[in-house]
Amino acid sequence: MLVRQRTRLLNGGPGSACEPMVRDDVNSPQKDPQRRTPLAQLIAGAPGGLDARRVVKWARDLAVDIDQRLDRRGCHGMIDADHVVIDADDRAHLEAGHADRNLLLDDVAQVPGDDVRALAATLYEALAGRRPDDDPAPIAGVEVRINMGLLAALGSQRSACPQRVSDLAAIMEGTDDIEPVALSEPAEPVSGRSRRLSLSIAAGVLAVTAVGVATWAWLERTPTVPPQPQVAAVLEQTPLAQALPAAPRRRVVEELADVDRDIEVAAAAKARRQWDTTVARQPDLLSAQLRAEAARIAESAAWGDLLVEDGRYTEAQSIYEQAVAAMTRLLDQHADSFRAADAALDRWQQMLALGPEQWSNVRAVQLDCADAEALVEDARLKRLAGRFEDAADSLDDAIELRQSAIARHEGRVAELLDQLTRYRDEGRFNEAIAVLDELALYRVPAEIRAARIETYLAWGRARNRRSSRGEARRAVDALLGLDPVHAEGLALRRTIATYWQARAGDLLVNSLSQTLVLVEPEEFRMGSPRTELFHQRSEQQHTVRLSRPFWIGRIEVTRGQFAQFVAATAHLTDAEAAGWSLGLGTAGQWQRSEISWRNPGFDQADNHPVVCVSWNDATAFCAWLSGVEGRTYRLPTEAQWEYACRAGTEGAYGWGNDPYRDNARGNAADETWMERFPDMVGFTWTDGYVFTSPVASFPTNDWGMFDVHGNVQEWCVDVYAPYDAATAIDPVGPSVAIGDRSPRVLRGGSFASLPAACRAAHRDASPPNSSFVTVGFRVVLED
Numbered sequence: 001m002l003v004r005q006r007t008r009l010l011n012g013g014p015g016s017a018c019e020p021m022v023r024d025d026v027n028s029p030q031k032d033p034q035r036r037t038p039l040a041q042l043i044a045g046a047p048g049g050l051d052a053r054r055v056v057k058w059a060r061d062l063a064v065d066i067d068q069r070l071d072r073r074g075c076h077g078m079i080d081a082d083h084v085v086i087d088a089d090d091r092a093h094l095e096a097g098h099a100d101r102n103l104l105l106d107d108v109a110q111v112p113g114d115d116v117r118a119l120a121a122t123l124y125e126a127l128a129g130r131r132p133d134d135d136p137a138p139i140a141g142v143e144v145r146i147n148m149g150l151l152a153a154l155g156s157q158r159s160a161c162p163q164r165v166s167d168l169a170a171i172m173e174g175t176d177d178i179e180p181v182a183l184s185e186p187a188e189p190v191s192g193r194s195r196r197l198s199l200s201i202a203a204g205v206l207a208v209t210a211v212g213v214a215t216w217a218w219l220e221r222t223p224t225v226p227p228q229p230q231v232a233a234v235l236e237q238t239p240l241a242q243a244l245p246a247a248p249r250r251r252v253v254e255e256l257a258d259v260d261r262d263i264e265v266a267a268a269a270k271a272r273r274q275w276d277t278t279v280a281r282q283p284d285l286l287s288a289q290l291r292a293e294a295a296r297i298a299e300s301a302a303w304g305d306l307l308v309e310d311g312r313y314t315e316a317q318s319i320y321e322q323a324v325a326a327m328t329r330l331l332d333q334h335a336d337s338f339r340a341a342d343a344a345l346d347r348w349q350q351m352l353a354l355g356p357e358q359w360s361n362v363r364a365v366q367l368d369c370a371d372a373e374a375l376v377e378d379a380r381l382k383r384l385a386g387r388f389e390d391a392a393d394s395l396d397d398a399i400e401l402r403q404s405a406i407a408r409h410e411g412r413v414a415e416l417l418d419q420l421t422r423y424r425d426e427g428r429f430n431e432a433i434a435v436l437d438e439l440a441l442y443r444v445p446a447e448i449r450a451a452r453i454e455t456y457l458a459w460g461r462a463r464n465r466r467s468s469r470g471e472a473r474r475a476v477d478a479l480l481g482l483d484p485v486h487a488e489g490l491a492l493r494r495t496i497a498t499y500w501q502a503r504a505g506d507l508l509v510n511s512l513s514q515t516l517v518l519v520e521p522e523e524f525r526m527g528s529p530r531t532e533l534f535h536q537r538s539e540q541q542h543t544v545r546l547s548r549p550f551w552i553g554r555i556e557v558t559r560g561q562f563a564q565f566v567a568a569t570a571h572l573t574d575a576e577a578a579g580w581s582l583g584l585g586t587a588g589q590w591q592r593s594e595i596s597w598r599n600p601g602f603d604q605a606d607n608h609p610v611v612c613v614s615w616n617d618a619t620a621f622c623a624w625l626s627g628v629e630g631r632t633y634r635l636p637t638e639a640q641w642e643y644a645c646r647a648g649t650e651g652a653y654g655w656g657n658d659p660y661r662d663n664a665r666g667n668a669a670d671e672t673w674m675e676r677f678p679d680m681v682g683f684t685w686t687d688g689y690v691f692t693s694p695v696a697s698f699p700t701n702d703w704g705m706f707d708v709h710g711n712v713q714e715w716c717v718d719v720y721a722p723y724d725a726a727t728a729i730d731p732v733g734p735s736v737a738i739g740d741r742s743p744r745v746l747r748g749g750s751f752a753s754l755p756a757a758c759r760a761a762h763r764d765a766s767p768p769n770s771s772f773v774t775v776g777f778r779v780v781l782e783d
Contacts, residue, residue, distance in 0.1 A: 560606030
């Protein structure tokens with residue numbers, strides 16, 4: 001802002017250029033004093049200053065009034081707030097008692113500008129509510145142009161102030177129009193007074209020009225104020241300034257030096273406002289790195305505030321502008337990373353639409369999907385932390401992993417299709433159906449349905465030709481479940497039905513009324529695949545070929561049949577000889593109990609399977625029966641037992657691979673068992689028996705055998721040993737000496753068995769003299 005020193009205004013006082021005479025001017029208009037209000041009174045009633053628009057209007061009224069007096073009489077009365085009155089029309093006048101007196105004036109040019117300064121002081125007081133001091137400051141809330149005009153008129157340099165009150169009024173109104181001086185024409189000789197007047201006018205022109213430059217600096221709204229050449233240095237070189245004498249020119253330069261300072265202050269303030277605007281654009285979400293950089297830039301900008309306090313405005317402007325440029329670059333970098341993160345997120349959303357609804361169970365695919373999801377979550381957290389560039393990198397990595405997962409998934413589907421073809425060609429239809437079950441998750445349902453029908457048809461044909469017609473019947477039933485009017489399926493079912501009608505004669509009843517079924521020799525896969533639920537390492541899958549047919553009991557040896565053996569031979573079982581057998585405690589745990597086949601600890605009828613018999617006891621029974629009938633009875637080999645149990649199927653159970661799919665397929669640890677022993681979790685069906693049930697109480701397998709998945713476990717003739725991976729023909733197990741105590745194989749589930757132990761491939765073993773409340777046996781008759 002402009003800073004000016006001014007001298008005390010003594011306009012109209014004693015010793016001034018204008019001294020009042022004694023008489024009044026009769027031609028002065030007389031107004032009613034009651035309708036005039038002294039300006040001083042209005043100022044006293046408005047401590048904060050009067051309205052600027054009214055004051056500017058009064059300035060024009062007083063300028064006209066004063067100029068008229070000067071033109072008519074050459075002087076005027078005293079100009080201050082006490083001698084200015086406002087009439088009823090809100091017009092300003094000099095008080096009649098002073099304005100209409102005759103005044104003496106020697107030479108108005110001797111004291112140029114006193115009337116202007118007096119009027120400026122009065123107007124300043126009206127606007128500010130106080131008299132100007134020796135170093136007046138700009139008035140807050142008043143337009144810059146008005147401030148500039150008043151401060152120029154109140155300045156200490158007479159050559160810089162407006163020369164007439166009308167010039168001051170024009171500056172305040174904004175209607176001043178200074179005509180340029182034509183320096184190309186020779187100046188006419190002037191008198192001393194005229195020369196002084198010309199110099200004053202020239203100084204006024206330069207002052208107004210300086211005021212215009214300063215005002216431009218205040219009002220300019222470009223992003224930054226471009227550096228301007230020093231006004232004093234430029235104007236000092238103009239022809240007008242060169243035409244001035246040394247002393248006036250020096251005063252002009254001094255006055256314009258203040259303008260230079262005002263321009264520097266305005267430029268620094270402008271740069272500071274630009275910095276504030278730039279900082280306000282800073283978003284809430286910034287990465288730690290950008291936040292630290294922004295803090296560093298703000299620290300550098302703070303030096304500008306210190307430089308302003310020290311009066312070093314140009315240096316402060318440079319600091320602010322550098323800070324604005326640095327912060328703008330930082331915000332642009334942030335915006336670029338934000339856009340990159342959004343673009344990466346869009347790419348990820350598009351990638352999601354490309355993946356399958358269900359991924360394959362290949363571990364690498366699952367890991368890729370899991371890692372991709374983890375990276376997406378990591379990107380979300382980075383976005384919340386303002387780390388948009390890092391978030392974009394994480395999303396790009398997630399996209400690469402998902403692309404990898406899709407490629408691996410498609411590779412798995414192709415591999416499954418190859419497996420399906422191979423399993424069909426090799427006759428491994430259970431495995432082919434398992435492949436179709438997995439493919440159903442990834443392919444169009446209609447395609448899988450057609451492939452299933454084709455597979456079941458091939459399965460039925462193959463098993464019908466190989467006499468495994470129970471399995472063939474299941475395959476055809478599954479086919480017709482998908483397509484009830486399938487012509488080839490219906491024809492194959494009729495063929496299989498004819499076979500089962502003829503098979504009714506393949507049964508044998510022995511002397512104990514035991515019914516045995518004829519089992520034709522076959523090659524099959526013994527053990528379980530690694531993919532089977534509850535698979536154990538001892539169940540290594542391998543090929544077994546049975547070369548001779550055999551008869552096997554449809555039911556387990558009953559308590560009544562075993563009683564006939566004991567009655568005929570007075571046989572003492574191992575449990576009776578030892579005085580104990582392994583029974584079940586109150587919590588379902590094994591414990592020695594004084595039990596035997598006669599009293600197993602729960603009620604049994606003669607049609608229940610015999611229990612608490614050892615391998616030795618079962619072998620003795622077979623030897624007795626062989627002697628009675630003259631034919632060879634024995635315990636089944638482990639291979640014979642599993643082959644007969646499977647009855648041509650390849651699943652974990654006779655009904656498939658799902659232990660919970662059907663209801664009450666055998667007497668095992670189920671809901672009834674868990675009511676008695678709640679700490680054990682078994683099948684979800686209810687068979688109605690806690691302990692043994694009568695034989696033949698549940699459905700048979702496809703070859704007509706009962707209780708192969710429950711009721712009691714059954715002894716086999718074999719000594720327990722690991723499987724040989726090579727193809728075995730009629731395996732029997734290791735040969736041992738009579739009386740050897742090596743563990744013998746136990747097969748099948750019991751009333752206390754969980755789903756894992758009821759599988760066709762499950763193996764168990766115990767010493768030949770041991771007995772359990774859950775173990776019995778069935779016999780084989782060699783053909």
